[in-house]
Amino acid sequence: METLRDIGEFGLINRVARMLPGNEAVVEGIGDDCAVLKIGGALALVSCDASIEDVHFKRCLSAPEDIGWKAMTSAISDIAAMGGHPRFALITLACPAGTETEFVDRLYHGFSTVATRFGVTIVGGDTAHSPSGIAVDIMVIGETVEGRYLLRSGAQQNDVLAVTGYPGRSAAGLLALERGLTACPLIPAHVFPVPRVEEGKWFAQQPSVHAMIDLSDGLVQDAGHIAERSGLGLDIDPERVPIAPELDAYQDTLGINPRDLALAGGEEYELILALDPKHSDDIRQAFQDRFFMPLTVVGHFMEASHGVCVAGEPVSPKGFDHFRK
Amino acid sequence: METLRDIGEFGLINRVARMLPGNEAVVEGIGDDCAVLKIGGALALVSCDASIEDVHFKRCLSAPEDIGWKAMTSAISDIAAMGGHPRFALITLACPAGTETEFVDRLYHGFSTVATRFGVTIVGGDTAHSPSGIAVDIMVIGETVEGRYLLRSGAQQNDVLAVTGYPGRSAAGLLALERGLTACPLIPAHVFPVPRVEEGKWFAQQPSVHAMIDLSDGLVQDAGHIAERSGLGLDIDPERVPIAPELDAYQDTLGINPRDLALAGGEEYELILALDPKHSDDIRQAFQDRFFMPLTVVGHFMEASHGVCVAGEPVSPKGFDHFRK
Numbered sequence: 128m129e130t131l132r133d134i135g136e137f138g139l140i141n142r143v144a145r146m147l148p149g150n151e152a153v154v155e156g157i158g159d160d161c162a163v164l165k166i167g168g169a170l171a172l173v174s175c176d177a178s179i180e181d182v183h184f185k186r187c188l189s190a191p192e193d194i195g196w197k198a199m200t201s202a203i204s205d206i207a208a209m210g211g212h213p214r215f216a217l218i219t220l221a222c223p224a225g226t227e228t229e230f231v232d233r234l235y236h237g238f239s240t241v242a243t244r245f246g247v248t249i250v251g252g253d254t255a256h257s258p259s260g261i262a263v264d265i266m267v268i269g270e271t272v273e274g275r276y277l278l279r280s281g282a283q284q285n286d287v288l289a290v291t292g293y294p295g296r297s298a299a300g301l302l303a304l305e306r307g308l309t310a311c312p313l314i315p316a317h318v319f320p321v322p323r324v325e326e327g328k329w330f331a332q333q334p335s336v337h338a339m340i341d342l343s344d345g346l347v348q349d350a351g352h353i354a355e356r357s358g359l360g361l362d363i364d365p366e367r368v369p370i371a372p373e374l375d376a377y378q379d380t381l382g383i384n385p386r387d388l389a390l391a392g393g394e395e396y397e398l399i400l401a402l403d404p405k406h407s408d409d410i411r412q413a414f415q416d417r418f419f420m421p422l423t424v425v426g427h428f429m430e431a432s433h434g435v436c437v438a439g440e441p442v443s444p445k446g447f448d449h450f451r452k
Numbered sequence: 453m454e455t456l457r458d459i460g461e462f463g464l465i466n467r468v469a470r471m472l473p474g475n476e477a478v479v480e481g482i483g484d485d486c487a488v489l490k491i492g493g494a495l496a497l498v499s500c501d502a503s504i505e506d507v508h509f510k511r512c513l514s515a516p517e518d519i520g521w522k523a524m525t526s527a528i529s530d531i532a533a534m535g536g537h538p539r540f541a542l543i544t545l546a547c548p549a550g551t552e553t554e555f556v557d558r559l560y561h562g563f564s565t566v567a568t569r570f571g572v573t574i575v576g577g578d579t580a581h582s583p584s585g586i587a588v589d590i591m592v593i594g595e596t597v598e599g600r601y602l603l604r605s606g607a608q609q610n611d612v613l614a615v616t617g618y619p620g621r622s623a624a625g626l627l628a629l630e631r632g633l634t635a636c637p638l639i640p641a642h643v644f645p646v647p648r649v650e651e652g653k654w655f656a657q658q659p660s661v662h663a664m665i666d667l668s669d670g671l672v673q674d675a676g677h678i679a680e681r682s683g684l685g686l687d688i689d690p691e692r693v694p695i696a697p698e699l700d701a702y703q704d705t706l707g708i709n710p711r712d713l714a715l716a717g718g719e720e721y722e723l724i725l726a727l728d729p730k731h732s733d734d735i736r737q738a739f740q741d742r743f744f745m746p747l748t749v750v751g752h753f754m755e756a757s758h759g760v761c762v763a764g765e766p767v768s769p770k771g772f773d774h775f776r777k
Contacts (some may be wrong), residue, residue: 128552128554130551133553136579139579142557147574157576161576162575166496166593167496169493170492173542173575175576217499219502219544221502224457226455227454228456228467235472250481251487251500253499253500253501253589256507257507257585258504258585264500266498268491
């Protein structure tokens with residue numbers, strides 16, 4: 128019998144989307160980082176994000192505050208990925224009856240640290256008993272700024288692909304953590320990632336930015352989602368992907384190729400964009416001046432028939448799949 | 453070390469609520485069936501509701517469609533309990549990689565059957581791998597009608613307590629199901645409960661209805677929440693609780709006292725109200741005329757010092773607690 132292992136996470140999402148009709152208040156439904164809804168005359172952005180013990184986090188590797196921090200970052204990042212302004216969060220927490228109240232206090236401390244920093248108010252949720260393991264689900268409600276938001280599907284042929292910051296650091300930080308290299312400067316990128324909220328809102332106001340997604344599953348996979356949803360092909364030039372100096376410095380200690388991690392590592396929460404090539408220099412300079420962080424062109428979109436390539440070689444943009452790993 | 457078993461579900465909710473500040477856009481935060489939020493000039497109602505395998509449902513007892521039906525009913529009922537109009541749902545689904553795709557299709561069939569019936573559009577969510585067991589979390593976003601909604605905290609001293617329909621049937625249906633009495637007419641009340649959406653909206657427009665909650669944990673427990681949040685005491689007269697003829701007929705077969713089930717049984721999704729005694733006859737008659745269902749006075753609110761009583765005897769309104777059962 129066919130199982131979720133056979134069809135994978137994206138097969139499941141496509142399958143579910145086909146079963147569910149929309150209506151006129153649903154401006155964007157299933158398939159992007161958030162749904163876009165007409166509520167009370169405004170365009171609202173809503174999204175859910177689950178964090179499951181032993182899938183998204185391990186209690187032996189992460190402090191409760193850090194689990195809460197990352198779960199909230201990941202949830203808010205879905206709003207950032209559309210260029211929205213996150214406002215409210217609801218948290219569903221399922222845990223075994225033997226869970227220490229101190230653990231829960233510290234988990235909420237992590238949630239609220241990130242929420243407060245980004246102006247998000249936690250307004251409710253649900254609590255439930257779980258027979259085994261802790262599960263967190265965070266729903267975030269955001270607003271669009273001036274009614275503008277960016278979809279995955281807006282890329283145009285000949286657009287360039289650009290990425291904020293330095294991808295690969297979170298995956299390297301996890302490796303360092305697993306090997307007990309507690310002084311490694313890459314660990315904070317894994318433990319305390321931040322959603323690019325202000326950056327996303329800024330991009331949504333630039334007409335030359337055509338599509339956006341957050342880097343949660345890996346640069347190749349997430350950029351591949353933009354290509355697929357836009358009906359385009361894509362070539363990524365791995366030599367142009369910016370490598371953080373600390374990632375470069377730790378390549379021998381960790382036994383890694385920094386460029387491989389930068390292409391495939393997830394949980395970065397950087398933003399990936401499709402950009403009008405005529406304005407890419409201006410946008411990159413203006414971004415750097417405003418946010419003190421690089422925006423780097425790492426590829427370009429092509430006809431759909433090219434598929435998704437890295438240095439001209441076709442790749443299967445599968446990255447991390449929850450049901451297939 | 454203190455655990456969730458020690459403080460219980462409501463202890464956990466109170467603990468979390470203390471840690472989380474509100475702001476001016478949060479009209480009502482944690483503590484009621486929904487949060488009430490200002491979004492785009494309107495008052496929106498939002499709520500989450502989790503359904504966990506082997507806690508809320510067992511796959512050996514329920515068809516996938518029925519699990520989906522009940523999870524969506526329970527989620528929409530939170531909006532009904534405030535008198536709101538449910539509009540959108542997001543569903544987070546976590547399941548093992550070996551879950552059959554057919555199971556997922558049938559689960560979504562259950563979700564969408566109830567959602568469609570109540571005009572709710574499923575607009576997105578999240579999917580995740582779960583190491584053991586299926587977990588569903590549904591977020592529902594609703595609108596207020598004319599800006600009106602009912603809280604748990606609005607009951608006034610001398611208000612009467614009223615309940616819609618015939619409580620106790622769902623708990624009896626579960627007993628019948630567990631004993632293999634598949635022809636028992638009480639089973640549909642357990643398997644296919646419906647949220648009282650239109651009824652809730654109607655109540656929210658009646659100025660003589662002061663407070664409302666849905667019957668999810670048991671009549672005594674849920675009515676106790678109204679009393680507690682309103683700073684009042686409560687006396688419930690068990691002789692006045694309406695007993696469905698089919699519940700009465702099955703009392704010997706099931707070996708139950710119908711009145712006990714009607715007082716303690718959960719998952720009914722009937723509505724429980726605090727009602728101005730001067731208008732209770734008019735409201736009950738108008739409700740019966742409109743919805744072809746009884747609205748029955750089953751108790752009255754008193755000074756807080758009386759506590760929560762059944763037939764004058766103090767009770768501990770604990771009912772079902774996820775962490776203490």
